[in-house]
Amino acid sequence: xxxxxxxxxxxxxxxxxxxxxxxxxxxxxxxxxxxxxxxxxxxxxxxxxxxxxxxxxxxxxxxxxxxxxxxxxxxxxxxxxxxxxxxxxxxxxxxxxxxxxxxxxxxxxxxxxxxxxxxxxxxxxxxxxxxxxxxxxxxxxxxxxxxxxxxxxxxxxxxxxxxxxxxxxxxxxxxxxxxxxxxxxxxxxxxxxxxxxxxxxxxxxxxxxxxxxxxxxxxxxxxxxxxxxxxxxxxxxxxxxxxxxxxxxxxxxxxxxxxxxxxxxxxxxxxxxxxxxxxxxxxxxxxxxxxxxxxxxxxxxxxxxxxxxxxxxxxxxxxxxxxxxxxxxxxxxxxxxxxxxxxxxxxxxxxxxxxxxxxxxxxxxxxxxxxxxxxxxxxxxxxxxxxxxxxxxxxxxxxxxxxxxxxxxxxxxxxxxxxxxxxxxxxxxxxxxxxxxxxxxxxxxxxxxxxxxxxxxxxxxxxxxxxxxxxxxxxx
Numbered sequence: 001x002x003x004x005x006x007x008x009x010x011x012x013x014x015x016x017x018x019x020x021x022x023x024x025x026x027x028x029x030x031x032x033x034x035x036x037x038x039x040x041x042x043x044x045x046x047x048x049x050x051x052x053x054x055x056x057x058x059x060x061x062x063x064x065x066x067x068x069x070x071x072x073x074x075x076x077x078x079x080x081x082x083x084x085x086x087x088x089x090x091x092x093x094x095x096x097x098x099x100x101x102x103x104x105x106x107x108x109x110x111x112x113x114x115x116x117x118x119x120x121x122x123x124x125x126x127x128x129x130x131x132x133x134x135x136x137x138x139x140x141x142x143x144x145x146x147x148x149x150x151x152x153x154x155x156x157x158x159x160x161x162x163x164x165x166x167x168x169x170x171x172x173x174x175x176x177x178x179x180x181x182x183x184x185x186x187x188x189x190x191x192x193x194x195x196x197x198x199x200x201x202x203x204x205x206x207x208x209x210x211x212x213x214x215x216x217x218x219x220x221x222x223x224x225x226x227x228x229x230x231x232x233x234x235x236x237x238x239x240x241x242x243x244x245x246x247x248x249x250x251x252x253x254x255x256x257x258x259x260x261x262x263x264x265x266x267x268x269x270x271x272x273x274x275x276x277x278x279x280x281x282x283x284x285x286x287x288x289x290x291x292x293x294x295x296x297x298x299x300x301x302x303x304x305x306x307x308x309x310x311x312x313x314x315x316x317x318x319x320x321x322x323x324x325x326x327x328x329x330x331x332x333x334x335x336x337x338x339x340x341x342x343x344x345x346x347x348x349x350x351x352x353x354x355x356x357x358x359x360x361x362x363x364x365x366x367x368x369x370x371x372x373x374x375x376x377x378x379x380x381x382x383x384x385x386x387x388x389x390x391x392x393x394x395x396x397x398x399x400x401x402x403x404x405x406x407x408x409x410x411x412x413x414x415x416x417x418x419x420x421x422x423x424x425x426x427x428x429x430x431x432x433x434x435x436x437x438x439x440x441x442x443x444x445x446x447x448x449x450x451x452x453x454x455x456x457x458x459x460x461x462x463x464x465x466x467x468x469x470x471x472x473x474x475x476x
Contacts, residue, residue, distance in 0.1 A: 003183040005036045006203065009049035010196025016041040021205045023180060026092035026324040026360045027314040035179050038202035040213050046171045046200040050142045051219050053197030054169035058139045062117040065165055069113035072161075072192040076106035079188070083181060087152050088315040090178045092324040092360070095315055097278055104440065105153035108161040108458070111442040115463050116165035126473070134472040139167035140245055141221025143466055144214045146173045146207075146235070148227045149326055150281045152181035158442070158457050159224045159247075160189075160199060166466035168222065171200045173211060177326055179203035212238050221245060222466055226283075229406070229451045236454075247455035247465040249447060251380055252283035252408035255401035256437075257423070258299055259394075260292040262413040266435055268302045271386070273437030274411050276310070276364065279322060280384045281330070283452075284409050284431075284440065287381055290397050293390045300368050300388055304349045307364040307386065314359070324360040325383055331360040334383030341367050341374040341387065351385075378404070394423070402428045407449030409439055430456075 005012040013036070020034040038046075057065070076083065083105070084098035093101070121136035143163045147155040156172060163170045174182040182201055189199055204210045214220055215238045223239050224247040225232055232250040239246050256274055258267045274286035291299045315323030325331045335354050342348060351365030362383055370377065370387040377387065391397040401410060409431040414420040424432045430448035433439045440446060445459035455465050 004033050006038050006042055007186045007201040008046045023090055025089055026326050029358055035203045038204040043210055043214050047217055047219055049197030050169035053195050057198050058167035066113045066116040068193040069109045073106050073109035075188050075192055083153055086181050086184055090180050091152055093315055094320045094323045095318045101151055101154050105157040107442045108157040112161035112165040132474045136470050137467040138470050140466050140468045142219050143168050143170045143222035143224055144220055145170050146225040149175035149177040152178035155226045156182045162462040163466045165463050168466045169198045173202050215239055248453040250453040251406055252452055253287045253404045253406040254409045255288045256286035256411040257397055258291040259414040260294040261415050264299055267413040268306055270437030271303055272306050275386050281382050288377055289386055289388045290391050293392050296390045304366045307366055308350050310364050312363055325362055328360055331362050334362050337376040337381050338385055341370050341376055344371050344374050346370045398426050405451045408452035
């Protein structure tokens with residue numbers, strides 16, 4: 001592993017205290033390498049570098065920023081297998097899943113290369129006074145980016161690319177479980193033309209103290225976080241002290257609804273994507289599967305067969321579909337959800353028992369007859385477990401789907417488009433997959449309602465999260 005130190009001002013540094021922590025392969029439980037752990041003085045150095053770099057970067061033309069981002073996309077696309085292999089090593093996901101993430105991650109550079117030249121403003125007349133209303137968008141300031149372990153590449157590029165397109169500098173704190181992918185991205189950005197100091201990476205085992213310190217620095221103007229709602233609440237409290245712009249992509253509890261008129265093959269394919277993408281370790285994962293009673297038996301049979309066909313093992317083997325979960329705690333939590341549901345009356349259709357041996361593995365599992373009282377109905381499973389419930393009444397299933405503090409994404413399967421659209425509009429979610437099990441797209445605004453977050457990533461909105469709107473009143 002070549003890149004294991006902090007990345008500050010375009011240089012690899014050991015860190016002020018020269019403290020390191022281990023990164024483990026979840027399939028083998030072996031230590032891959034050790035990584036430098038940032039301290040407060042390292043954060044200050046990164047802030048100084050970011051401040052100097054942003055002064056120059058924000059003065060560049062939008063076209064210049066666009067071309068640098070486009071080059072980053074070209075370089076990353078040429079190296080997708082390398083990034084996919086590193087993702088698999090530190091995260092555990094299978095080869096196909098890792099390649100999918102690497103491709104998705106690279107696409108953010110291309111999308112925001114195109115958006116960088118489209119921070120459109122406007123000039124109009126004030127109806128009452130006749131003055132001109134001039135509106136423009138300006139870089140907000142330094143952004144602190146905090147990314148999770150489930151998408152080591154994509155959750156970083158989804159924040160870096162819009163920030164750079166907007167003219168901002170950033171400091172990234174990757175998850176301690178998976179810092180290697182983000183560190184490996186830095187030489188690529190250098191090659192693309194990103195100036196030193198504009199992007200800094202600070203792995204750390206002292207995340208809370210480090211981030212809190214940066215959020216109280218007057219040079220920081222944006223905090224962008226992807227992770228749990230519980231951590232998001234803490235960050236919002238810190239951000240409130242200085243009234244920072246928050247972009248929060250938080251937890252989910254996604255319902256997937258299969259109506260009696262759904263094409264079951266399409267529904268099963270969509271459910272497989274929504275449940276098993278990234279092994280279910282995603283805030284977008286289908287957490288509660290509601291199937292109309294008339295088709296529940298047929299759906300469960302088809303879905304269980306598809307789940308049972310997946311091969312589990314070390315993700316470095318190209319034939320493997322299902323790798324390990326990221327760590328022992330995640331595996332044990334998934335097992336506890338299954339045991340709780342079964343104790344309360346759920347039936348195990350497939351899987352349900354963690355294998356003995358090395359690695360944090362849990363098999364693809366299908367539960368039917370899951371009661372509303374099961375813990376997995378109210379909380380994110382974050383693993384390869386499908387919890388199936390039935391319904392007969394449309395209003396009732398909408399009520400059940402909305403009965404959560406989360407509102408990130410929902411999925412609906414029906415061939416009656418009039419009804420399907422009516423149901424989509426009644427679901428209190430920021431995103432809905434209609435006859436699709438995949439909603440994430442760099443060109444679309446990703447985000448949720450309620451306690452699933454604030455703001456949007458991707459789409460045109462993603463760049464605006466790193467910009468401030470300025471209005472000038474003028475007469476001529």
